[in-house]
Amino acid sequence: MSHSAVGTEKSPLRVAIIGSGPAGFYVVSNFLKHRDLHVTMDMFERLPTPFGLVRAGVAPDHQKYKSVTRVYDRSAKNDNYRFFGNVTYGEHISLEDLKQHYHQIIFTTGAQTDRSLGVPGESLVGSHSATDFVAWYNGHPDYVDCQFDLSQKEVVIVGLGNVAVDVARILCKTENELKHTDIADYALTALKSSHVKNVTILGRRGPAQAAFTPPEIREMGELEDADVSVSYNEAHIDETSRRLLEASGDKNTKKNVAIIEEFSEWHAHEKSKQLTIRFLVSPTEIVGDDEGHVTGIKLVKNETYLDEDGAIKARAIGEEETLPAGLVFRSVGYRGVPLPDIPFNEAKGIIFNHEGRVTDADGVVQTGLYVAGWIKRGPTGVIGTNKTDAKETVDHMVEDVKRGVTFEPASSDYEATKAFIFSRQKDAITYDDWTQLDQKEIESGIKEERPRVKFTALSEMLDVLER
Numbered sequence: 001m002s003h004s005a006v007g008t009e010k011s012p013l014r015v016a017i018i019g020s021g022p023a024g025f026y027v028v029s030n031f032l033k034h035r036d037l038h039v040t041m042d043m044f045e046r047l048p049t050p051f052g053l054v055r056a057g058v059a060p061d062h063q064k065y066k067s068v069t070r071v072y073d074r075s076a077k078n079d080n081y082r083f084f085g086n087v088t089y090g091e092h093i094s095l096e097d098l099k100q101h102y103h104q105i106i107f108t109t110g111a112q113t114d115r116s117l118g119v120p121g122e123s124l125v126g127s128h129s130a131t132d133f134v135a136w137y138n139g140h141p142d143y144v145d146c147q148f149d150l151s152q153k154e155v156v157i158v159g160l161g162n163v164a165v166d167v168a169r170i171l172c173k174t175e176n177e178l179k180h181t182d183i184a185d186y187a188l189t190a191l192k193s194s195h196v197k198n199v200t201i202l203g204r205r206g207p208a209q210a211a212f213t214p215p216e217i218r219e220m221g222e223l224e225d226a227d228v229s230v231s232y233n234e235a236h237i238d239e240t241s242r243r244l245l246e247a248s249g250d251k252n253t254k255k256n257v258a259i260i261e262e263f264s265e266w267h268a269h270e271k272s273k274q275l276t277i278r279f280l281v282s283p284t285e286i287v288g289d290d291e292g293h294v295t296g297i298k299l300v301k302n303e304t305y306l307d308e309d310g311a312i313k314a315r316a317i318g319e320e321e322t323l324p325a326g327l328v329f330r331s332v333g334y335r336g337v338p339l340p341d342i343p344f345n346e347a348k349g350i351i352f353n354h355e356g357r358v359t360d361a362d363g364v365v366q367t368g369l370y371v372a373g374w375i376k377r378g379p380t381g382v383i384g385t386n387k388t389d390a391k392e393t394v395d396h397m398v399e400d401v402k403r404g405v406t407f408e409p410a411s412s413d414y415e416a417t418k419a420f421i422f423s424r425q426k427d428a429i430t431y432d433d434w435t436q437l438d439q440k441e442i443e444s445g446i447k448e449e450r451p452r453v454k455f456t457a458l459s460e461m462l463d464v465l466e467r
């Protein structure tokens with residue numbers, strides 16, 4: 001096949017997208033904007049259901065963010081798009097397989113694991129990753145069997161980003177606040193009988209350096225049956241941070257600081273649960289009893305300082321304390337995982353790339369391979385950030401097609417590719433299958449006034465599908 005013909009009606013550009021989160025769907029919508037280019041896109045997803053963290057990460061009580069899937073649904077209705085759920089790159093299909101069927105392969109696999117704290121005691125019973133808890137309450141099929149001991153009264157969450165805030169909010173909400181969400185049924189049942197009373201979130205620097213966003217932190221002060229508190233000393237930011245903040249014009253951080261200062265003036269302790277936000281503390285050890293269960297967390301107090309690169313950093317000032325805790329969640333960042341045959345930057349937890357073109361460790365571009373989303377840039381930004389990120393990569397992909405720099409797949413038969421995929425995974429889920437599952441979930445939700453009741457087991461999904 002001549003390269004110059006790729007992307008024409010006779011020889012459409014064939015793209016494989018690995019991962020069906022926001023980045024994957026923004027790759028689709030960006031390609032569809034190139035109306036002069038004939039392109040077919042096959043998306044592979046290890047889960048039976050699409051949408052990545054929008055389904056499995058975004059909190060169930062934040063449905064407004066989840067509504068972005070309607071936009072993805074519109075892209076998926078395009079005739080030149082196909083979905084193959086329950087198909088894992090590296091298990092059912094390899095790089096060599098994909099090169100036989102596609103001109104270009106783009107990885108949008110996200111950040112599938114989390115960072116550890118690196119302190120003693122992290123493997124004690126009752127010490128968990130927030131990632132696991134989030135996946136559990138969202139009904140991610142791989143996490144349905146996780147156990148969290150909600151008979152504990154004291155919970156500590158390490159980290160001060162939106163994920164930590166989500167976990168704290170879910171733990172503090174009442175049944176009434178959760179029952180109309182799409183939280184997994186088993187999680188709702190477990191949370192209904194939770195004994196959790198005190199939830200403490202720990203940040204190592206001050207309010208001006210916290211990674212949460214204003215709407216999320218403001219919501220902490222609006223909970224039905226949990227009081228929020230911040231100590232006056234920890235809430236008020238140091239002079240250097242204030243000077244830098246004034247000079248930066250960063251409106252979100254200014255709002256964050258103002259909200260935290262306001263919380264520090266509240267002194268109500270009337271509700272059943274207490275939510276405490278701490279600043280300027282770092283965990284040094286998770287402590288446990290003789291049976292290996294978490295009983296507390298040792299902290300050291302910090303001060304902030306300006307380092308030589310102009311960043312505000314934290315350093316310990318020696319004072320220590322131990323907070324009682326029966327459950328500890330770490331939430332100090334997500335991290336990508338390596339994929340077979342693809343160069344991986346261990347230090348950053350992303351695939352080596354230059355503006356979305358995969359490179360080797362020396363920066364040499366690897367023909368036909370691309371990345372977008374969290375596996376490209378790391379776990380930063382909101383859902384919408386992946387849109388511009390995917391555009392940058394798709395623009396380069398189109399440029400490379402025009403330059404004739406693509407793989408040369410042996411097979412160009414659209415239907416043969418589908419047959420090949422089903423030969424590797426007979427239980428692959430198509431978009432029509434997902435549409436059926438989606439409708440069934442929504443129907444089950446109607447009588448309970450919930451957006452949906454999620455299927456959480458693959459076997460259950462395969463059983464109800466009519467095909």
Ligand SMILES: Cc1cc2nc3c(=O)[nH]c(=O)nc-3n(C[C@H](O)[C@H](O)[C@H](O)COP(=O)(O)OP(=O)(O)OC[C@H]3O[C@@H](n4cnc5c(N)ncnc54)[C@H](O)[C@@H]3O)c2cc1C
Nearest residue numbers: 019021022023045046052053057089109110373374382383
């Ligand atoms: C707990 C949490 C809550 C969040 N809440 C919000 C929020 O409220 N609002 C907001 O704007 N942003 C939120 N975000 C951020 C947002 O979810 C991310 O920006 C976005 O999901 C990243 O998109 P992505 O496509 O790169 O990765 P993902 O969404 O993670 O998608 C990657 C997909 O690739 C699949 N995959 C991985 N490996 C393979 C493989 N080998 N083969 C096939 N498929 C594979 C995964 O199963 C997954 O479906 C939240 C993030 C987290 C972690």
